[in-house]
Amino acid sequence: xxxxxxxxxxxxxxxxxxxxxxxxxxxxxxxxxxxxxxxxxxxxxxxxxxxxxxxxxxxxxxxxxxxxxxxxxxxxxxxxxxxxxxxxxxxxxxxxxxxxxxxxxxxxxxxxxxxxxxxxxxxxxxxxxxxxxxxxxxxxxxxxxxxxxxxxxxxxxxxxxxxxxxxxxxxxxxxxx
Numbered sequence: 001x002x003x004x005x006x007x008x009x010x011x012x013x014x015x016x017x018x019x020x021x022x023x024x025x026x027x028x029x030x031x032x033x034x035x036x037x038x039x040x041x042x043x044x045x046x047x048x049x050x051x052x053x054x055x056x057x058x059x060x061x062x063x064x065x066x067x068x069x070x071x072x073x074x075x076x077x078x079x080x081x082x083x084x085x086x087x088x089x090x091x092x093x094x095x096x097x098x099x100x101x102x103x104x105x106x107x108x109x110x111x112x113x114x115x116x117x118x119x120x121x122x123x124x125x126x127x128x129x130x131x132x133x134x135x136x137x138x139x140x141x142x143x144x145x146x147x148x149x150x151x152x153x154x155x156x157x158x159x160x161x162x163x164x165x166x167x168x169x170x171x172x173x174x175x176x177x
Contacts, residue, residue, distance in 0.1 A: 001138040014079030020087030069098035076104040085111025097155040107143040
């Protein structure tokens with residue numbers, strides 16, 4: 001799966017928001033891509049200070065609350081978003097609406113295969129233009145947000161239904177165990 005992600009990074013153009021990217025080969029690939037003109041990395045990984053990586057005046061190691069992405073970025077201001085699902089899993093309800101709000105081209109999410117089903121169903125509510133690449137252990141979900149539109153009421157309804165579904169799942173797991 002890492003090879004697929006590296007191929008995607010080679011073909012990226014414009015701005016990039018990376019969340020949870022700790023792999024040095026991915027960070028080097030991003031830095032060596034001349035078509036990426038502005039890059040925000042929200043992770044703890046990486047060493048040194050590079051010219052391309054910018055994040056709120058303190059380099060790429062500053063922690064930003066993923067729930068408040070809309071506060072830092074304007075509507076449809078980021079071309080590509082690449083994120084690790086393990087990092088965003090805790091904030092998935094607010095991350096979904098925020099990522100669609102700030103992204104104008106494609107969203108790439110990679111992670112373990114066991115988390116794929118609910119994530120794909122949740123993004124299909126916003127758009128049907130979703131591509132899935134998976135192997136034995138991991139997946140890569142590519143969401144095309146070029147024609148995706150959201151509004152406050154729709155986001156609120158989806159957050160409430162997701163909260164109810166998550167709480168029901170938690171209760172069933174609690175009762176079964």
